[in-house]
Amino acid sequence: MAIAERTDIAARETASPSPPSQSQRGLDWFVFSVADIQTGFGPFIVVYLTTQKWTQTDIGWILTIGAIAGLLFQIPGGALVDWVRNERAAAAGGVVSICFAALLIALSPVFFIVVIARVIHAAGSCILGPALAAISLGLVGHARAGERLGRNARFAAIGNGLSAAVMGALGYYVSSGSVLFVTALLAIPALIALSFIRSHEINPIAAHGGSTPPQDQGFRAGVDVMLRNKPLIILAVCIALFQLANASMLPLVATSMTRRLPDWAPALIAACIVLPQLVVAAFSPWVGRQAQAIGRKPLLLVGFLALPIRGLLLALVSDPILVIAIQIFDAVSAAIFGVLTPLIIADVTRGTGRFNLAQGVVGTAVGIGASLSGVLAGYSADHIGNPLTFIGMAGIGVFGLLAIWAFMPETRELHSA
Numbered sequence: 001m002a003i004a005e006r007t008d009i010a011a012r013e014t015a016s017p018s019p020p021s022q023s024q025r026g027l028d029w030f031v032f033s034v035a036d037i038q039t040g041f042g043p044f045i046v047v048y049l050t051t052q053k054w055t056q057t058d059i060g061w062i063l064t065i066g067a068i069a070g071l072l073f074q075i076p077g078g079a080l081v082d083w084v085r086n087e088r089a090a091a092a093g094g095v096v097s098i099c100f101a102a103l104l105i106a107l108s109p110v111f112f113i114v115v116i117a118r119v120i121h122a123a124g125s126c127i128l129g130p131a132l133a134a135i136s137l138g139l140v141g142h143a144r145a146g147e148r149l150g151r152n153a154r155f156a157a158i159g160n161g162l163s164a165a166v167m168g169a170l171g172y173y174v175s176s177g178s179v180l181f182v183t184a185l186l187a188i189p190a191l192i193a194l195s196f197i198r199s200h201e202i203n204p205i206a207a208h209g210g211s212t213p214p215q216d217q218g219f220r221a222g223v224d225v226m227l228r229n230k231p232l233i234i235l236a237v238c239i240a241l242f243q244l245a246n247a248s249m250l251p252l253v254a255t256s257m258t259r260r261l262p263d264w265a266p267a268l269i270a271a272c273i274v275l276p277q278l279v280v281a282a283f284s285p286w287v288g289r290q291a292q293a294i295g296r297k298p299l300l301l302v303g304f305l306a307l308p309i310r311g312l313l314l315a316l317v318s319d320p321i322l323v324i325a326i327q328i329f330d331a332v333s334a335a336i337f338g339v340l341t342p343l344i345i346a347d348v349t350r351g352t353g354r355f356n357l358a359q360g361v362v363g364t365a366v367g368i369g370a371s372l373s374g375v376l377a378g379y380s381a382d383h384i385g386n387p388l389t390f391i392g393m394a395g396i397g398v399f400g401l402l403a404i405w406a407f408m409p410e411t412r413e414l415h416s417a
Contacts, residue, residue, distance in 0.1 A: 023139055026196030030091070031152045033190035034128065035159030037095065040102055040183025041121055043254035043269045044167055048176040050258045050265075052109045060378025062111075063251060064371050066118035070126060071367025075223060077126030078360025082208050082222075082353065087134045088199055092191060094128025097121070099187035106180035126363060130356040133342045135197060138207030142350060146343055150288025153338040154281045161277030168270020176266060209346060209355030222354050226361045231348045234407050236365035238304075239341065241400035243369025245307055245393040246333070248377030249314065252386055253323060261320065271324045276331030283335040288343075295412045296344050297404070303336030304401040311394030315387040347411035 049059050081090050101121035105114055132152070140148040163186075167179040226232060253272060258265040291299055310329035317323055341362065349358045380389040 023197045023201045026193055027135060027139060028151065028155045029193035030190060030197065031132065031155040032159035033186060033193050034095065034132065035156040036163035037098055037102075037183055037186045037190060038125070039160050039163040039273065040167060040179055040186070041098070042164075042273065043250050044171060044176065044179045044266070045105065046251045046254045047171065047258050047265055047269060048105075048180065049109065049114070050255060051176050051262075056255055056378050056382055058111065059251070059255065060248075060374045062114055062118060063248070063374035063378075065115055066122050067247070067367050067371030067374055069119040069122035071364055071371055073123045073126035074363030074367055075357065075360035077123070078130040078356040078358070078363065079222065080127060081130040081134055081356040085204055085208070086199075087131045087138065087202060087207060088194055088197060090127050090131035091135065091194055094124040094126075094131060095187050095190045095194070097124025098128065099184045102180045102183035106177050106184070109177075126360070129363065130359045133359060134207040134356055135202055136342075137209075137346060137355065138202035138204065139197075141203065141206045142346055145346055146288040146292045146339065147285070148288075149339045149343055150285040153284030153287070153335060156338065157277040157280035157284060157335075161274045161281065164270045164273035164277065168267045168274075171266030171270075172264075179266075207355070208353050209349045209351065209358070222357050223361075225352065226349075226354060226358050229348055229358070231409055231411055232345065232358055232361060234403075234409075235341075235344055235348075236362045238400050238403050238408060239337075239362060240365040240369040241396060241403065242304065242307060242333075242337070243366050244373050244376075245311065245369075245396035245400065246330075247370035247373035249311065249390070249393060250327075250330070251374075252377060252381055252389065253314065255381075256386055257320065257323075264320075268320050268324070272327045275324055276327045276334065279328055279331035280335045280338070283331070284339055287335050287339045291340060291343055292412070295410045296340055296347070297408055297410045299336050299340060300404050300408065301401065303333045303340070304397065304404050306330070306332040307397035308394040308401065311390045311397060315390035315394070344411050 046059055046063075049062065054062075081087065084090060098121050101117040101124065104117040104120070108114075133149075136148050136152055137145055167182065170178045170182060250269075250272060254265070254269050257268050261268065287299060306329040310326055310333075313326045313329070314323065317326060342359065345358050345362060346355060349355045352358075377389055377393070380392065
């Protein structure tokens with residue numbers, strides 16, 4: 001019975017024709033717009049708070065509080081997307097929440113208000129991420145997921161790059177706070193793009209990794225099933241290590257540049273984002289194709305290897321031009337993880353109906369790593385300096401690389417076993 005049911009699920013996932021071009025284009029531009037919005041919550045907030053005379057430790061606490069909020073909301077956010085079975089409505093709610101948070105920070109950059117805004121941003125992101133991935137899988141099915149996720153990563157990279165350039169110019173010629181006002185206004189094009197994705201063209205079986213109704217098992221039962229999924233937990237632990245090392249690298253670079261070159265900091269940080277995004281835009285579709293051709297694990301190893309190389313180079317280099325060039329290694333990791341993380345989750349949860357809950361489990365691991373990274377890196381930089389902090393981050397990256405090599409299985413064939 002179980003074999004017949006899984007065969008039926010696979011058939012229903014792949015039976016849908018290719019989605020019409022309108023929904024595909026709508027998803028392209030929605031991904032682009034979401035990337036624009038999230039760029040405003042990146043290092044530009046660090047620059048803005050630094051111009052408001054915040055200390056590096058206080059900024060580290062804000063980053064950590066946001067990461068902890070993300071940690072708490074990840075699993076409920078993914079479970080909510082599985083439960084409501086309305087991916088477009090969930091995505092719209094996430095967009096509105098994030099843009100409202102940007103407006104709060106712009107209007108009142110005091111600690112308590114910024115904390116509230118970071119919590120709202122975290123909640124919106126924890127719903128938006130799974131909803132976007134669910135829409136993607138629902139439109140194309142598992143067999144074409146790698147290609148679609150690569151396309152998502154390309155449009156996200158283009159959005160990140162263009163918005164970083166525009167926001168960098170705004171920060172330089174207008175003010176750092178203007179970046180946040182623009183971020184809030186970007187909700188409008190995002191919601192317009194979302195409206196072009198037709199709900200009836202999203203296959204609910206593919207969108208949620210199977211036909212098991214979440215209401216039948218309950219939240220606790222679903223979490224228990226995910227926690228017993230060994231490949232999923234290995235992936236989550238390794239990604240936590242990656243985030244522990246990676247999450248605070250660019251914020252540290254941003255803080256250093258702001259203090260050394262305050263007038264040029266917004267433009268330099270924009271360049272640190274734009275150049276890697278060009279690489280990600282070109283590289284991501286290739287990653288999606290290669291993930292299907294050679295498997296997931298070899299690419300994961302490359303993504304992890306780029307992290308310690310980047311950390312060591314940042315420890316040795318202070319010239320702004322070279323620092324910008326070093327961010328290419330971040331592009332390699334971003335392209336690989338942007339495609340492979342949801343793809344591997346789809347591999348190991350196929351047929352469970354818990355794809356989005358599993359995204360929450362992995363997102364929780366991301367939150368753990370990022371939350372620890374903010375405070376540890378900020379404290380370390382204040383007491384021993386940036387170079388030694390970057391070396392420590394590189395060491396953590398090496399540990400994650402070894403963990404992937406030793407313990408992570410190849411998941412490409414798991415669903416067909």
